[in-house]
């Protein structure tokens with residue numbers, strides 16, 4: 207049956223109306239209506255149903271733009287955003303409520319001042335999306351913005367024009383049009399948006415464009431959240447389950463045809479196990495693509511000729527040997543999942559971000575060498591993956607940082623919609639997803655409230671300064687350190703008393719439980735002895 211809808215032709219938003227769209231969103235924020243939790247919940251519920259009702263259009267648009275299979279589009283785009291809406295709806299009240307600030311942040315002497323953290327929406331935000339997950343990576347941040355009580359303007363990627371048009375219609379028709387708008391277009395439109403004043407800019411895309419955005423935002427001291435790319439390493443040692451490592455690493459490059467910023471760029475693998483690993487890769491390839499990758503209905507295509515040629519150039523320039531895949535067809539923008547065995551760290555396959563279905567395999571002598579190579583290629587990648595013994599995996603985690611990490615698998619840490627996700631250093635600033643999506647658009651405002659009747663108690667602050675009052679206050683409140691000038695713990699009377707009272711541990715709760723256990727055991731022993739005696 208023919209689809210009951212048409213996807214509109216891509217249309218740039220007129221540059222003339224961009225200032226008005228931004229100003230409208232700012233004006234709506236100033237009405238304070240977005241501060242009502244009810245209003246936010248209604249917008250989130252509407253977004254949930256919009257995702258359901260526009261599902262067919264979104265799936266069709268994703269096929270048109272990326273040849274993305276409905277299977278992937280459902281789990282990683284449409285259902286992903288629906289789950290995000292439900293998570294935010296279910297937890298919003300909890301996220302948004304004031305948090306009382308007590309000990310240890312607020313000392314007992316200040317406890318009268320009713321310290322609390324109030325969660326305030328930052329204001330009007332700009333969300334700029336990339337092409338690879340054009341629905342998820344644009345609308346998941348929006349869920350956070352709505353939850354936090356912000357108004358927003360969205361700029362989808364122009365490289366996925368069908369998705370951009372469907373998303374625009376969905377937002378314009380279903381959400382409050384005074385609070386949310388979509389601007390479609392490329393650099394001129396983004397520049398026009400960047401000329402406006404925002405309370406936060408949430409950007410997902412390349413480090414190159416992220417730098418442009420951050421520089422421009424800095425001119426007006428606008429905070430930014432940057433979700434950028436990375437040259438992500440995978441480590442495979444002799445202690446890995448090689449068949450599993452091969453299958454899972456191949457999965458990392460087949461999802462969305464490897465156009466996933468958190469998938470591996472290269473695999474650093476113990477030299478002795480390289481041949482077996484390649485055999486397992488080939489085996490997994492056959493399992494996943496029994497008729498070859500090109501014939502598979504599941505494999506996405508490269509987004510456009512520019513990116514096709516960018517990836518092809520890496521394959522053209524490599525001095526390595528293709529050990530799996532290697533087929534390309536420009537007429538279909540098809541690139542086969544491809545593994546290249548390389549022998550130089552300087553190889554294009556190691557140094558450039560693949561962001562496609564190709565990856566390098568580099569044999570190493572030791573984990574030491576692998577860690578040194580990874581750090582020299584990108585010290586702060588978006589993700590890393592380690593397949594080894596528990597000790598080796600821990601060593602990798604300990605000695606190399608990354609935005610997120612998965613042990614014994616590829617990007618599982620980024621495959622659950624409600625756990626925080628973000629980069630580190632030049633792979634990203636800030637995190638979102640789950641509660642972090644609420645937090646990233648929220649100002650955590652500390653509020654204190656001093657009771658009028660307490661003025662006498664805090665008079666010490668007023669001039670003329672009175673040293674005797676200050677000394678008294680210091681005697682009552684100054685905390686003595688439990689360490690000496692060499693940094694060692696002083697094991698004086700206080701130390702031994704608290705150790706004794708805490709039954710060898712720290713913390714009041716722990717001590718209470720330990721005492722409870724001791725008393726219960728004592729009571730039980732007495733009970734048993736009593737019974738025996740009787």
Ligand SMILES: NC(=O)C1=CN([C@@H]2O[C@H](COP(=O)(O)OP(=O)(O)OC[C@H]3O[C@@H](n4cnc5c(N)ncnc54)[C@H](O)[C@@H]3O)[C@@H](O)[C@H]2O)C=CC1
Nearest residue numbers: 335336337362363364392396411412415433434435436467
């Ligand atoms: N950390 C993360 O969550 C993700 C990061 N990425 C990264 O994004 C890149 C691929 O996505 P792309 O869409 O190609 O990124 P991109 O950086 O080319 O484009 C992202 C957005 O910026 C806009 N843009 C492009 N050039 C611009 C300019 N000169 N001035 C202002 N705006 C401009 C585009 O219209 C688009 O909306 C890869 O590097 C990938 O690693 C992609 C997805 C997720």
Ligand SMILES: CC1=C(/C=C/C(C)=C/C=C/C(C)=C/C=C/C=C(C)/C=C/C=C(C)/C=C/C=C(\C)C(=O)O)C(C)(C)CCC1
Nearest residue numbers: 281282286338339342343461465466467468618620621622
């Ligand atoms: C164990 C039992 C169960 C559980 C089964 C589970 C947990 C199955 C998991 C399946 C998975 C992980 C499927 C894969 C999903 C892939 C996803 C969601 C891909 C997401 C892609 C994303 C988020 C891409 C983002 C891209 C970004 C950010 C980028 O480019 O940067 C049962 C079955 C529940 C019960 C029995 C026991």
